[in-house]
Amino acid sequence: MKKILVRLRLTFIALMTLTTSSCSNAQNSEITPTVPTVATIPTNPATFAFSKGADVGWLPQMEATGYKFYDTDGSEKDCLQLLKDRGINTIRLRVWVNPSNDKASGHCSPAETVKMAVRAQKMGMRIMIDFHYSDSWADPGKQTKPAAWAKHSFLELLNDVYQHTFDVLYALKSAGVTPEWVQVGNEIPGGMLWPEGSTSNWTQLAQLLNRGYEATKAINPSIKVIIHVDEGNNNARFRTFFDNAKVNNVKYDVIGLSYYPYWIKSDYTKTIADLANNLNDMVSRYDKEVMVVEVGGDYTLVQNTRDMLVAVIDAIKKAPNNKGLGVIYWEPEGEKSWSGYQLNAWQSDGKPSSALDAFK
Known part of the structure; x- marks a missing residue:
């Protein structure tokens, strides 16, 4: 943790003077940082009724290796502009504590996350921050x-x-960015920070999740906190997790879902109804907003991926009581020759796939 504080202080040395008090006990601990007054940089006033997003955690790393992005006419363009031109209005950024894995060493750090969030916001994008609470995936x-x-x-x-x-969100706020959404944990059907925070000990997992919620709301109560589970078409998986969350008084605002038919060896046409039913059930059962925070399709099946995105967007928009917030594509820019990732939405010539036109 000390390394993170040092990095953030180097970035915002004139702004950050934080103090931390210890937890008094496991069930009812209080931490009250001393927060100096910070002038808020005005954010883009544009608002969007429905979030159409892209997770682009790989983007700064791709740019650092010299990867170039091109529009359909062959002109070189900023990747974020290419996404915006295709209807994307939200950028999701993962953040690791002290990134150290071989391929992404130094990337997805708090400092890089702040830089990327500022860049995206200047282009009128809404921001989601995805806390992994790990040094890697x-x-x-x-x-x-x-x-x-x-x-x-x-x-x-x-x-x-x-x-x-708190530190990451405060650094963002100091740079003029208040995210609209914050994920406390990434795909956590089995919990997080194993073994202490696994679902075999829901009492402890609930406390960890609530500490993330409390830190987020301390920065700005209007930020919506997301709890994220994979296999969005698997209603039993979601009921098991969120029934336990309810019993253990977990605090959150939005249920986040992943949906990847590719990984369950099934075409989307066989599971899209299950996704829609699960979305409807989550809203009615827990009275929460819902959002597909990760989706992706095989980049070689352009029409199929485009049709899948259209169907997912439709399912979210039809969630009861207007509680469907949006859909986010995971790493669309992660072209296969660079990333090795099959579910990107980019072509080998550096141009976006027409599958992304589903967001227009």
Whole structure:
């Protein structure tokens, strides 16, 4: 954690003077940072009724390796502009505590996240921040604690989650960005910060999630907190998780879903009804807003991916009581020869796939 604070202070040394108090106990701990007054940079006044988004965590890394992006006429353009031209109005950014894995060393750090968020906001984009609470990828198969937290007690982990969340969001706020949404954890059907925060100990997981919620609301109560689970077509999976969240008094605003027919070896036509039914059930059962925060299709099946996106957007828009907030494509710019990722939405010539026209 100390490394993160040092990095943020170097970036915002004139603005950040934070103090931290210890957790008094596992169930009812309070952390009250001392926050100086910061002049807020005006944000883009444009508002969008429906969020059409892209997760672009790879973008700064691609640019650092010299990757170039082109429009259909062959002209070189900023990737964010290409996405905006196709209807994208929201940018999702993952943030790692102290990124150290081989391929992405130094990327998706708090400092880089701030820089990317400022860049996207200047283009009129809305911002979502996705906290992995790890030094690398966190997903259903792995929720590895950051190295700096590895030997911490549960009480210390509560403090870590709060302070890391607060510090990153405060750095964003200091730079003039207040995200519209914050994810506390990434694809966490089995919990996060294993083993302490696994779903085998819901009492502890609930406390960790609530510390992320509390830190977010301390920055700005209007930020919506998302809890994110994968397999958005799997209603039983979602009921199991969110029934437990309700029993354990987890605080959140939005249910986030991933939807990847490719990974379950099925065409979207076989599961889109299940996704729609699950969205409707989440709204009616828990009275929460819903959002597909990750979606993707095979880049070689352009029409199929475009049709899938149209169907997902339609399913979200039809969620009861106007509680469907939007759809976000995961790493559309991650062209296969650079990333090795099959579910991007980019062509080998550096141009966006027409599948993204579904967002127009």
